[in-house]
Amino acid sequence: MVQPIVDPTSPDSRSLDTAPLLEFDRVGLEYPFEGSMRRIIEEVTLSIRPSEFVSFVGPSGCGKTSILRMVSGLSPAPIGQIRYRGQKINKPLKNVGIAFQNPVLLPWRNTLNNVMLPLEIVQPYKRTFNQQKEQYIRMAQDLLSTVRLQDFQKQYPWQLSGGMRQRASLCRALIHQPEILLLDEPFGALDAFTREEMWTMLQALWMRVKCVGILITHDLREAVFLSDKVYVMSPRPSSIIYTETIDLPRPRTLEMELSDEFNHYFSNIRRHIHHN
Template sequence: MTPPFVQIDGVSMRYGGVEGTLALRDASLDVGDGEFVAVVGPSGCGKSTLMRLVTGLWPPTEGTVIVDGAEVDGPLSIAGMAFQNPTLLPWRNIIDNVMLPLEVVQPHRRQLRAQRGTYERRARDLLKLVGLDGFEAKFPWQLSGGMQQRASLCRALVHDPRLLMLDEPFGALDVFTREDLWDVMQAVWLAKKPTVILVTHDLKEAVYLADRVLIMSSRPGRIIAERRVPYPRPRRLEQTYEAEFQAIVHELRDRISEARKGEATDVR
């Protein structure tokens, strides 16, 4: 049997020392290579903390995080990340913003000067894939919020990460732009097939994009349930209005409501 690409085993995370806030307690999950998983749960349940542990930005207080067969002990060069706010650098044009990780992440940093033309073509191909062909020379302030988020996705993908971590990447957008970007994200995944972990509060988004939806408890968070999504890809937005799709969304909402009733409390 092929081992999971991402494996979290008995992970706990406490902020602020022994008397601090326990964000995660005994959290475990597996994500297969090339799988698209969404993580949902009550506000403050530790979803974003989970993201930072997987990418090596923070070490766990207890437990182990393994990615691609190796225990995570620092920031991962094979990971790309996109957040709720695009955080594009305002003094750089779009293509230079997209290429920023290539200036930081090895081995691309060593190769960038000699292979700049190849890397620039990769960045342009990504921008074309997300519908930003022709906007390479524009600056972030010249783009709408949805267009900036498209560029942010390209930046997360430009170094060909095997793991893509998405932390509420569409949460600040209006519903129409958000749904457009679901299809963009679906197209990116179908083209590149990275392993994806999406953190979201939008249950419709989770069901539309993911292979599996993982449900977290209230803080201190842990995975308490999962729901497989039965739809093959490519998926169509029209499916989100069908009774079966809506039933899955309501099922997830009920589970999260149950989790909220058991809310809170930092058990030491």
């Protein structure tokens, strides 16, 4: 059975579940450097509830990207542990969606087929891919229209702009209804106008799927706009030095960026960013 796409207006069972989905338990990271081990991440302990959207901000080199790789299980935490539903993550999780700064769409597939890629690989979709293809195409089209790409289904990646490619990449990350969405500076390469537009679209997509969102970003406004919680990391060896809970109502709008409340959150976070 295909899960129905969640209606953002109705209460959702996933969001009522308050037990943490992900727990970071004294997670650390070190790298060999000139003959000795250099500590990158000192210690991170936190937990993330289902359908919570969190951001990690901090200076470059503080191990933000490593956190995503550890959560996804692509490179499990070498020190301490991250638990998913109480289970230690030591191999790649299967129900995650990932988007990077580089949208990495497959050049030989058009937009629609790029978005549908996960359905050909992830169960239970893979099993019924051929029988229910029509339905899956509609799912993909539905997501594409959320990001206003409905008229670009047949286009190939080279025919799309950078922002459009990134939107398609987000749809691909979410089509299989993952429980965790991992975003590694997804809008870092886009211009300021496109970026803000992407925030609202990402929010719209995320509110449909209601999964855990983990965003790595350099852009503090982006973090405030999208997150329920923003974690500020210190320079290397890093740890969480500040946590800000963002209590703005959803769906958030770009006008909110001008509000005192928004700027209050922004300056709180800004104050804790250290430059090395």
